[in-house]
Amino acid sequence: MAAVLIALSVVTSSVHALTINLNAGATLTANPAALAAFNRAANQWSSQIADPITVTIDANLASLGAGVIGQASSVILQANYNNVRNSMVADSAGEADDGIVAALPTAAQFSAFLPTGFSLGGNLSASKANLKALGFAGLDAGFGTTDATITFSSNFSFDFDSSNGVSAGLVDFETAAAHEIGHALGFISIVDVIDAAVSNGQTFVVAPRTLDLFRFGAGVNPSNPANFTTTARNFVPGNAAILDDLSSELAFSTGASNGDGRQASHWKDNSLTGTLVGVMDPTLATGAFVPVGANDLRALDLIGYDITVVPVPATLYLFASGLMGLVGIARKRAV
Ligand SMILES: [Zn+2]
Numbered sequence: 001m002a003a004v005l006i007a008l009s010v011v012t013s014s015v016h017a018l019t020i021n022l023n024a025g026a027t028l029t030a031n032p033a034a035l036a037a038f039n040r041a042a043n044q045w046s047s048q049i050a051d052p053i054t055v056t057i058d059a060n061l062a063s064l065g066a067g068v069i070g071q072a073s074s075v076i077l078q079a080n081y082n083n084v085r086n087s088m089v090a091d092s093a094g095e096a097d098d099g100i101v102a103a104l105p106t107a108a109q110f111s112a113f114l115p116t117g118f119s120l121g122g123n124l125s126a127s128k129a130n131l132k133a134l135g136f137a138g139l140d141a142g143f144g145t146t147d148a149t150i151t152f153s154s155n156f157s158f159d160f161d162s163s164n165g166v167s168a169g170l171v172d173f174e175t176a177a178a179h180e181i182g183h184a185l186g187f188i189s190i191v192d193v194i195d196a197a198v199s200n201g202q203t204f205v206v207a208p209r210t211l212d213l214f215r216f217g218a219g220v221n222p223s224n225p226a227n228f229t230t231t232a233r234n235f236v237p238g239n240a241a242i243l244d245d246l247s248s249e250l251a252f253s254t255g256a257s258n259g260d261g262r263q264a265s266h267w268k269d270n271s272l273t274g275t276l277v278g279v280m281d282p283t284l285a286t287g288a289f290v291p292v293g294a295n296d297l298r299a300l301d302l303i304g305y306d307i308t309v310v311p312v313p314a315t316l317y318l319f320a321s322g323l324m325g326l327v328g329i330a331r332k333r334a335v
Contacts, residue, residue: 025060130186148184191264
């Protein structure tokens with residue numbers, strides 16, 4: 001049964017599928033095990049996303065500073081709030097599980113809790129890859145083909161092959177790469193920019209990220225589509241925050257400087273809660289493989305990706321759940 005379903009997904013992906021074009025630099029190319037792991041990480045996302053777009057990621061290994069595992073940057077663009085919001089609504093229209101997206105507030109309905117001195121300015125922002133998934137055209141021509149640049153440290157000891165388990169004390173490279181690709185696809189929050197500005201005594205006019213449209217205070221969150229539209233989103237670093245789509249509430253991190261010590265563009269750290277929400281956890285356990293999971297995919301589903309339902313083999317479930325106990329006690333590093 002599972003084999004039949006997997007075969008179907010392959011047929012689908014040959015017609016409509018996300019292509020992640022890894023533009024590997026010389027040092028990464030010269031390390032076949034690392035390149036293979038990077039490609040497996042990309043495939044974890046692309047095999048489960050049906051949008052017929054190409055996302056280009058410049059990827060490499062390089063000598064980075066002591067203690068730095070890797071660094072990543074995405075091309076982030078902004079546009080008129082209603083332009084992006086209406087694209088999200090249109091993109092989700094054919095997806096039975098995405099009815100809540102139609103209840104996203106219009107610009108006139110939108111409000112948010114912000115630190116003193118910050119204001120909303122009528123724009124939304126998103127990664128270029130995310131805007132492609134929403135159907136915006138001409139982005140590569142206008143802003144260059146690169147959607148994100150991801151560089152991992154060549155000085156750091158990774159386990160490049162988790163097929164025989166991840167060695168104790170080592171970070172799994174595929175897990176780290178999948179995490180960074182998640183940011184590139186659009187798992188980002190403006191709260192990190194606000195957090196840094198607060199620490200520098202600065203303020204700015206805020207263009208929330210698409211994912212921020214689902215970010216509510218843990219204590220002030222919606223319970224039906226009508227108040228999903230009208231409830232203020234929460235972009236205050238340090239305020240307990242959740243992704244709320246009315247079917248689930250998933251905790252976010254609240255800020256590196258003025259929050260829980262983790263960048264807000266992540267799920268809440270399982271080392272603080274005991275619950276691993278997904279690969280977009282802010283820190284990486286050593287000795288563990290963490291797959292792209294249902295919650296990670298749900299976040300991308302809400303911001304405009306079309307998710308292909310691929311059954312997870314029972315053996316992988318067992319493998320993943322068997323790791324859960326280890327994650328909480330393993331040494332963790334920020335990603
Ligand atoms: Zn991260």
